[in-house]
Structure formats: C-alpha cells, structure tokens
Amino acid sequence: TLEGFFQSNKQEAVADGKSYSKWGGFIEGFAEFDPLFFNIAPREALSMDPQERLFIEACWEAMEDAGYTREQLAVRHNSRVGVFAGITKTGFDLYGLDLWRKGAQIFPHTSFSSVANRISYLFNLQGPSMPVDTMCSSSLTAIHEACEHLYRGECELAMAGGVNLYLHPLSYVGLCANQMLSIDGQCKSFGKGGNGFVPGEGVGVVLLKPLSKAIADGDPIHALIRGTSINHGGKTNGYTVPNPTAQGELIRSALERAGVHARTISYIEAHGTGTELGDPIEVTGLTQAFRKDTAD
Template sequence: MSIVPGGITESGPISEGAIAVVGLACRLPQAPDPQAFWQLLKEGRSAVGEVPHDRWDADTLTGPARHGAFLDRVDGFDAAFFGISPREAAMMDPQQRLVLELAWEALEDAGILPESVRGTRTGVFFGAMWDDYATLLHRRGLSAVTQHSVTGLNRSIIANRVSYALGLRGPSLTVDTAQSSGLTAVHLACESLRSGASEIALAGGVNLNIVPESAFGAERFGGLSPDGRCYTFDERANGYVRGEGGGVVLLKPLARALADGDPVYCVIRGSAMNNDGATDGLTVPNPQAQQDVLRLAYEAAGVDPAQVQYVELHGTGTKVGDPVEASALGAVLGTAYGRERPVAVGSAKTNVGHLEGAAGIVGLLKVALSLRNGQLPASLNYEQPNPRIALDEWNLRVQRSLTDWPAAGTGALPLAGVSSFGMGGTNCHVVVEGAPEGVRAGDDGEPGGPASAEAAGPLPWVLSGTDTAALRAQAERLRSFVAARPETPPADVALTLATSRTAFAHRAVVLGQDTDALLNNLTAVANGQASPGVVGGCVSGGSGRVGFLFSGQGSQRVGMGRVLYGAFPVFAAALDEVCGAFDGVLGGSLREVMFAEGVGAEGVLERTEFAQPALFAVEVGLFRLVESWG
C-alpha cells in the first residue's frame, strides 16, 4: 500500500529522456511486497531452502535441483476479481495470474486507479523464459486440452492478459532473451516511452518453478550450485540456485511524473542492450560485448562511468561468468578516468536465488529500494574473492554489510547500474539515478512527501472489497500497515483511500478523530463487529453516477462554513456568489448573519428568510469544493 503525500514540490533539472519509476510491486520468496523485500535485503537474510513437497518430491532428489527459493503458494488466485471464469483460470499459466496481480498492485502503489488507464496508450512489457505449467498439463495427455489451452499456455499472453484485463491499448509483448528478459523488458518499455508509443508503461518479469524438468535441465546444463548457494564473486563460486516470483515497475517520463506530482522511487537515465555474437560457444560470454553494452548505456544516459557508486551485478556465481563480468566492469567503470573510490558491487541472487527470466527486474527493484532508503544492503555468501577476479586492479569492492549509500559528490544525485545477461548472449544494462530532491519517495518503505497537517475534525477512511471477506481482509491489512507506521499522517491515508483505490461493491467508511480511533474502528470492520464509528453497506449495481441532495431547513447553525471559508478559496468564492445574490433581497449581508457571534445571533439565523438561503449557500459552496477535487 502506498500513501499519497500531503504535498510535493518540484526542484532540479529534468533530464531529457529520463524515465521515472513511480510504482513498484513484487512477489518474491519470503517477500510478498516491496517493503518485505527491503526488510529481507536490509537484514541480510537468505530465502533459499529445499523444494516444497507441493511442487515435486524433494526426498527423491540429491543434487542441486533439491534447493531453491520458492513462493509459499502459486495456486491461489481470485479469478472473479479479474472477471475470469473458474474453468479458464484453471488452464491459465500461474505466471499469467501473478502478473495480473502485480500490475494492479503497481498501479495502486503509484496512486493510479486501474480504471483510469483504460483505453490509454499504456504499454505492457514482461520478461519470461519457462513454460513449466504447459509441461505439467501436457503430462495429462490430449484429454486435458480445452478451449482455453491455447490462451492459457501461450507465453505471449502473459503480457497480453494484462492489457486485456485493464483495457490498455499501448504496446503489449512478452520478451524472452533468457535470463536477461526482465531487464530487457524495462529497456524496451523506456524506449517505447521515449518514442511516444506508450504514455506510461508496466514492465517487469515473472518466473515460476513448477515442475522438476526445468530444474533438472539447469542442473544438466551445469549452471546450478551443488550446495544450493550463490557465491557471487567468491572463491567458492560453483553455480547459482534457482528462485521464483515476479516484479513490476510502473514507468513514466520524468517530466510527466513531476507534472503529476508523483513520488519517485528513482530515475532511469538510460539503458542499452546487445549480443555477444560469435564466441567459443553459444553460452560462453564475450568480455568485449559486455564492455560495449556498458559504454553504450552510459553514453545513452549522458553519465560519466566514473561517477557511478554501485552496480547490481548479473552475478550468478559461476566460474566463467563472474570473472568476465568483473573484468568488463573494471575496464569501463572501475578504472574510468577520474574515479576516486572503488565501485561497490553485489547481487540479490544471494538472497532470493536466480529468478532467470525475472532476474533483471529483481536487481532493479533492489536498486530502487536502496536508492530510496539511502542504504546499500550486503551481498551474501562472500568471504574471499575468486582468484580470477582482480578486485583491487579493477577497482571493485563487494558490498559485505549494510551501509549508507556512498557519497555522490556535492550537488550530485546517487548513481547505480543494473546488469543482466542471457545465456544466448543478449546483454542489458540500465543506468539508474536517485530521485530529484522534492519528489523523492519516503524512507519508511512507502512513497511520501511532507507530512500533511493534522485534520481539524473527524476523518473518513473508505474501504471496499468484492465481497464481505475481502472487505474485512482490507480492513485488517490497513490496520496492520498503519499500526506498524504510527507516524503516517491520517489525512494522507484518507486521501489515498478516497482518490486512488478502486471502489468495489462491499464498502465501509471508518470514522475517527485520531489514529487510535481509526485503528479501533478498523479492528471492528476486520472482525465483522458493529461500531458507532463505522458505516457499511453494499452497492447493488447502477451507473455509479453521483447524486447531490441539498437538504432543507433544520440543520443551520451560527458559524457554519466559517472554517471552510477561511481554508478553501473555491468554497469562499461560491459562498460569496450565492450570498451576494441574496443580500439585495434580504436587505443585509447573509454572510454576516451566518458568521455572527454574540447574544441573539442564533435567533436571527433561525428565521426562515435567513436559514434557507444560508443553507443553500453552504451547500453550493460544498458542491463547488468537491467538484474542484474531481
């Protein structure tokens, strides 16, 4: 969940071609969302374990295929939420199901109503490389084939399904460049935004390890670590351990993000991709090609490689790949003219395994979260350098503990690179910069800006769900979120819930003067209990249009509208206009009667000739105020 800030100010130049990351979503082992992923990184934890019994029989395995980093469940999916029938959902690759959820969450994280992008040129770019679910279903023979098999199992539909479900009309494609697919998808999305083919873009990758065939394939290929650990740049490097999950970034041109007042996680300054071409073998990396893609990326970004403080490595922990990657980084960044300190390097594969087709997006998420929080987490499993990697000569340093982000220099924003390489030689590198001052996302795991002023009266927190259980779950999720972050301004929560969350049929409004009261009423909703501070109900169809009722006499009181009049010029202008129309008829100032103080003021306002025009003036002012908010 993200909280829309109370205010944002613009500052700093807007780089031509710069792309802002304004929304994140992920589902990773032991990290169901970006905040949990950051905690895992910050605490230096590994999510690697043995294969769950609901995937395949780990007891029969003795080799590297026994280990991995797995999600708790990949079979759960709320098909009705996306308007999908149970039969079609059963035939859908869980990778399709996961990206639907992540796309929705990324939009919400950016404070964008999914319905608001329907019909727009929003691009969808996803990386993926395995078809495990198709393998699983094909075991059942021809009798398992249904009318939904083609769309359910075709990899192209991973991206197309998102475009269809959300009504997005921009480019929509699933990218397969093997292990560099996820970062290549981000590169293509940025190019689409720069060309104008996309207005905004969802980009990411997904990877699920459902059957043993793909695990055994990676083992026979020789890529997996026998002891189930990824020893990136370490002398023990002997392969990688597989991981699964997915991640998405929501991208906008930086100029548009600033104009829209979006909190920004980080900025993609530029990127590049190429291929190794002919080498000693199809899967043997090319040191010169990796140098070339780095130079192309920094040239496209307009960034001096000597200024980069950190690089998130492809870093698989293989005997051949790590030294080649290190030598290329040393040649282009580490020994760049003017560099004053070593380049820090690390790999998230040591935490959550190698997500293969989604590996690159995991690296980008790690860098985005690190830049936002101003810290660099440790790269795990590193003790002694690989003897084939000359760290000192190439001016590289493995990040071994959680530290503050290295100083970027006076007036400069922090800079990082993210690398991802495919086994067929498709290389991709993305250059990432910290967010400009004034639009930077908050340090507490959520986008944020200056704290909102405390509300002068009770606040409404509006909740909804597709059914009663979903509504209660939303209440509990919000309660847990705010309870863990008591400093969160209640008004910011109210604004987010009212303006950037989809309103479903089952609804509740939680009212409270302060955070404690709001939390108590959230608990009541979560437990299905009645409370004076909760109003609930269910919408039974209709057009969804808003009706306004201007009530009659009886609710008038002296001073009504006075605070709003002083706080909101729109309300004040509308009130003055209505009062001005009545003043000549009443023979005096209606506003003075409304705002009067002292003995007898209430009695004057009780008279019908004043009460009804005064109520009408306040009601018109309220209508104009709400109208101005959209």
C-alpha cells in the same frame, strides 16, 4: 513433484537424467488467485500459467501504488499504456498430458504473449503489448523496450517487469544437464568455490512515464532511469559463454548515454551466477567500462 527426480551425486544425476539440486528461492502461495476479482472464470484461471496470474496481480499492485485506477488510465493517458513482460520459463504446460489422460477438464498451458496481452485486455490498455524473452536479462530488456517506446511516443505510460517460476522438476533436470546449478544450494557470486547458481522465483512490475509528465501529474516517483542499453555478445567460445569486450562496451554505452561518470556509481546489480567462467568475465567487462573514467 516428480518422484525420484533428485540424485545427490552430480555425475550420476547428469548421467541418469536427474537433478543434483533441490534448492531454490520459492514464492509461497504462488498459486493463490482470486479470479472473480479480475472477472476471470475460475475454470479458465485453473488452466492459466501461475506466472500469468502473478503478473496480473503485480500489475494491479503497481497501479495501486501509483494511485491509478483503470478509469484514470483511460482518461489521463487515453488508454495509450504499453505492457512489457519479461518471461522465460515454461513447465506448467507439461502437466497437461497426465491430466488429460485422467479425464480432467483442465488444460494447463503457457503462453508468453498472453502474459502481456491479458493485462492490456483486462485494463483496456491500447499501447504496445509484448512479452520479452532474452533469458536472464528478460525483465531488464522489457524495461529497456518500455523506455524506447516512451521515447518514441508510442505510448504515454508503460507497465514493465518480469515473472519467473520453476513449476516443473524438468526445469531443474535441464539446468543440471548443462551443469549450471550449484551442488550445495549456495550461489557464491564472485566468491571462491563458485559452482553454479541457485534458481530463484520472483515477480515485479513498475510503471514508467517521462519524468516531466510524472512531475506534472503529481505522481509518486520512486526512481529515475537515466539510460538503458542492450546488446549481444556474438560468437564466443561457447553458446553460454559471455563476451567481456561486448559487456564492457555495453556498460560504457549506457553510462555515456545517461551522462553518468562511473566513479559516482555506488551500487551494481550483477548477473553473478557464481561460476568460475562467468563471474571473472563479468568483472572484466565492468573493469573495461569503468577504466575510462577512473583508475580506482
């Protein structure tokens, strides 16, 4: 940790280039990794961003859950397996300069492309392999891209997901400079008194393939993706200000593409940053999209 990075007074913290937040949902043991299991040299593993190492482990676990081995992927899917990794955070590389000055033979680096490409290399997967950074929607966009590539026949199976770690205090300082973080460590999504979000870490990967092939192959099926859509809000009142009309049109597009009636939806995972600006806009977008199907 960076000594003295925290300042409890919000105004003073912003003025002094410090963080007024010290809370988060953190992954315990995030740096634990068995490099030899994945045939990676220990010295090389030390320089790899922990996000990359976590994503490797998550992909392996997804393969185990699906009942696949690397050999089966090569035989049953001709290695035409895509990898789509949502990742948006840097920070690990910021430790490099001090280590280099101290003479350490460790060179921390963050490479978004390596997060996806390392999986393709380790498992000998020859489908599309790409990172996706669309900020908060990175992992969802990675799944969308995976679905699109499957539709077009550019891969027979896809690993898709995301990883997010806050590895350096400057990530907090930067978010606080934009006054995005909660001042009390609580994210009050769609609630009274919302003053920002609380950073959270996580990693997750799913294996995707067309339903007919999954049934034919006897795969365990956890869920069905009926449709995905993406867009951008365009120019609004500010760079971080969402567009309720664009959000409504996007949700509507996804519903129509999937052939789903809004009234049948029982669960929504929202952005919900717990801010007075963003949350009402998100509700407005959802309302506009749902209103075409129901007045409830």
